[in-house]
Amino acid sequence: MKQVIQHLIHTALAGLAGNDALKCDIPDQINIDRARDKSHGDFASNIAMVLAKPAGMNPRQLAEMIVTALPADPAVAKVEIAGPGFINFTLAEDALNAVVKTVLEQADDYGRGRLGAGQRIQIEFVSANPTGPLHVGHGRGAAYGASLANLLRAAGYDVHNEYYVNDAGRQMNILAASVWLRYLELGDAAFEARFPANGYQGDYVRDISTILRSEYADRFEHSVERVFADLPADEGEPDGDKERHIDALIERGRALLGEEDYMLIFDAGLKRITADIRDDLAEFGVLYDDWYSERQLHTSGRIDECIERLQKSGHVYADNGALWFRSTDYGDEKDRVVVRDNGVKTYFAADIAYHMEKLERGFDRVIDIWGADHHGYVPRVKAALAAIGDDPSRLDVLLVQFAVLYRGGEKVPMSTRSGQFVTLRELRHEVGNDAARFFYVLRKCEQHMDFDLDLAKSQSNENPVYYVQYAHARICSVYRQLAEKNLTWDSANGLARLDRLSESHETDLMTALTRYPELIEAAARNHEPHQIAYYVREVATAFHTYYNAHQFIVDDADLRDARLALITATRQVLKNGLQLLGVTAPDTM
Numbered sequence: 001m002k003q004v005i006q007h008l009i010h011t012a013l014a015g016l017a018g019n020d021a022l023k024c025d026i027p028d029q030i031n032i033d034r035a036r037d038k039s040h041g042d043f044a045s046n047i048a049m050v051l052a053k054p055a056g057m058n059p060r061q062l063a064e065m066i067v068t069a070l071p072a073d074p075a076v077a078k079v080e081i082a083g084p085g086f087i088n089f090t091l092a093e094d095a096l097n098a099v100v101k102t103v104l105e106q107a108d109d110y111g112r113g114r115l116g117a118g119q120r121i122q123i124e125f126v127s128a129n130p131t132g133p134l135h136v137g138h139g140r141g142a143a144y145g146a147s148l149a150n151l152l153r154a155a156g157y158d159v160h161n162e163y164y165v166n167d168a169g170r171q172m173n174i175l176a177a178s179v180w181l182r183y184l185e186l187g188d189a190a191f192e193a194r195f196p197a198n199g200y201q202g203d204y205v206r207d208i209s210t211i212l213r214s215e216y217a218d219r220f221e222h223s224v225e226r227v228f229a230d231l232p233a234d235e236g237e238p239d240g241d242k243e244r245h246i247d248a249l250i251e252r253g254r255a256l257l258g259e260e261d262y263m264l265i266f267d268a269g270l271k272r273i274t275a276d277i278r279d280d281l282a283e284f285g286v287l288y289d290d291w292y293s294e295r296q297l298h299t300s301g302r303i304d305e306c307i308e309r310l311q312k313s314g315h316v317y318a319d320n321g322a323l324w325f326r327s328t329d330y331g332d333e334k335d336r337v338v339v340r341d342n343g344v345k346t347y348f349a350a351d352i353a354y355h356m357e358k359l360e361r362g363f364d365r366v367i368d369i370w371g372a373d374h375h376g377y378v379p380r381v382k383a384a385l386a387a388i389g390d391d392p393s394r395l396d397v398l399l400v401q402f403a404v405l406y407r408g409g410e411k412v413p414m415s416t417r418s419g420q421f422v423t424l425r426e427l428r429h430e431v432g433n434d435a436a437r438f439f440y441v442l443r444k445c446e447q448h449m450d451f452d453l454d455l456a457k458s459q460s461n462e463n464p465v466y467y468v469q470y471a472h473a474r475i476c477s478v479y480r481q482l483a484e485k486n487l488t489w490d491s492a493n494g495l496a497r498l499d500r501l502s503e504s505h506e507t508d509l510m511t512a513l514t515r516y517p518e519l520i521e522a523a524a525r526n527h528e529p530h531q532i533a534y535y536v537r538e539v540a541t542a543f544h545t546y547y548n549a550h551q552f553i554v555d556d557a558d559l560r561d562a563r564l565a566l567i568t569a570t571r572q573v574l575k576n577g578l579q580l581l582g583v584t585a586p587d588t589m
Contacts, residue, residue, distance in 0.1 A: 002032045002518045004075055005043055005089055012069035021065060024054035041088035048085040059085030096507060097498035099514045103569035111516045111576055115524060116157030122358060123149050125369035127164040130273040131175040132202055134280050134424040140403040143440035145369045146286040147529035150580045155524035161288045164354060167270050168295045169347055173250045175200055176266040180253055182209035183220055190224045197235040198246040208269050220265065222256050280425050284433055285582040297353050303345050306353035306388065307338055315387040330383030352384040359390050372399045398527055400445045407453045431456040437582040438465035441529045464537050469586055471540035475571040476587040478552050485553060494561030501562050505546040509566060512542045513573050529581065536577040543570050
């Protein structure tokens with residue numbers, strides 16, 4: 001209905017401008033709000049006050065001109081001016097129940113809009129290092145990113161989902177060293193006591209090493225003495241430094257194995273973990289259009305090209321053998337290395353090249369969804385884009401706070417490097433995909449989130465996803481009851497007798513259904529899928545209240561068919577909303 005009123009006002013303004021009665025630009029977006037007080041009608045607009053100054057007119061006088069120029073519409077019963085220039089709209093009695101017919105006609109398309117007008121948006125999310133299985137923190141980013149992508153598609157955007165595979169760099173080398181040492185441990189138990197403090201500790205590393213041992217036997221064998229001879233001390237040893245120790249261990253592995261065998265071990269870990277991440281996300285209902293390899297940036301020369309562009313722009317300088325990006329020119333606290341003194345390109349350099357390449361692909365906007373710990377990285381990347389001549393305003397970075405698990409009222413401890421963490425797969429198996437997807441988007445992404453495992457598993461009204469799904473299943477049960485009574489729903493008759501829906505519970509439910517299209521638009525504008533989660537819960541509450549107060553299968557056929565039409569429309573809207581969140585709409589519970 002908001003769109004109808006916006007169109008009426010826009011038509012009126014265009015007419016006034018065409019007659020030279022209005023001498024200012026007409027905005028594309030006209031603000032329409034639902035009236036808080038029903039005595040002020042159903043909707044209100046402040047457009048006259050917005051345009052009064054640029055038009056050089058009194059706002060109330062302009063409001064009177066707009067109202068006079070409004071075209072007639074059967075959905076609008078009355079238009080009034082209030083206060084300094086608010087324009088209030090009261091809907092016709094049958095305008096509200098028209099939503100039932102609209103929902104049933106549009107079905108799965110109800111709520112979809114044209115806000116995006118086909119603009120191309122790329123969303124890159126999760127993009128966890130393939131150094132271990134996804135944990136519950138990654139799960140929140142996955143649920144949020146997938147729901148946001150669905151929401152933007154519903155609002156008319158052309159969305160491309162992408163996962164950036166960090167398959168190059170130090171963390172991957174640490175994984176390779178960890179796999180190799182666990183492999184060596186299978187042949188000589190003495191290696192177990194020498195496992196580095198900074199290595200990846202999880203059981204999944206042992207699993208990969210066991211596969212390596214079965215496939216390659218003793219091909220990668222070396223003695224403890226040769227592996228650890230003259231290495232810097234590890235943490236826990238005198239003058240120990242875990243960072244220097246692991247880096248030296250990586251170089252020792254490369255030297256002893258040779259590049260071919262080292263890369264066999266490297267790729268064994270990479271491929272197995274990446275495949276596991278793909279499967280985990282697919283089972284979670286999170287799918288991607290592209291899995292983009294960081295290694296591809298290195299081999300294609302795009303990083304070199306990016307650094308060359310930075311040098312030409314005068315924003316890179318050499319110091320002590322390294323190349324530095326002059327990020328302090330853009331407000332950063334210090335300049336950043338893009339090429340180390342040993343010639344190795346930094347992760348930051350690869351990241352700049354990746355974003356350069358993304359913008360070159362022709363997306364109107366690029367959205368990155370990162371963990372909240374990357375907040376300081378955002379201005380750095382935008383500064384680099386500006387330095388190479390790209391438009392940093394085309395990049396939006398949304399930060400997702402970590403999810404903290406609670407079981408039995410106690411916080412569940414987490415430590416990723418030690419391998420003591422709850423994986424996304426474990427969470428999904430414990431609470432189910434639906435509960436996980438719904439709970440993850442119950443808060444704004446930048447808000448901290450406490451995930452109550454016991455609540456997520458409970459079958460009670462306090463569990464929001466159960467409460468919403470139960471509303472959908474309850475509606476389906478009405479039709480089973482109808483069949484048991486040898487009755488059928490005459491949909492045509494129901495739509496013809498919607499005037500019978502006059503109870504307050506019915507008007508409340510229909511009002512809630514009319515809000516769905518405008519809510520999708522608002523949620524898409526603000527990147528807030530949690531609005532959809534709260535909305536479907538609101539609709540479920542309105543339905544459960546209606547269900548408890550009235551009978552649907554009544555003797556009066558006209559009233560019965562009208563009520564069945566209303567709850568069928570309600571079922572459709574619940575299903576549409578849940579689908580945006582990646583949650584199923586069950587017929588039975």
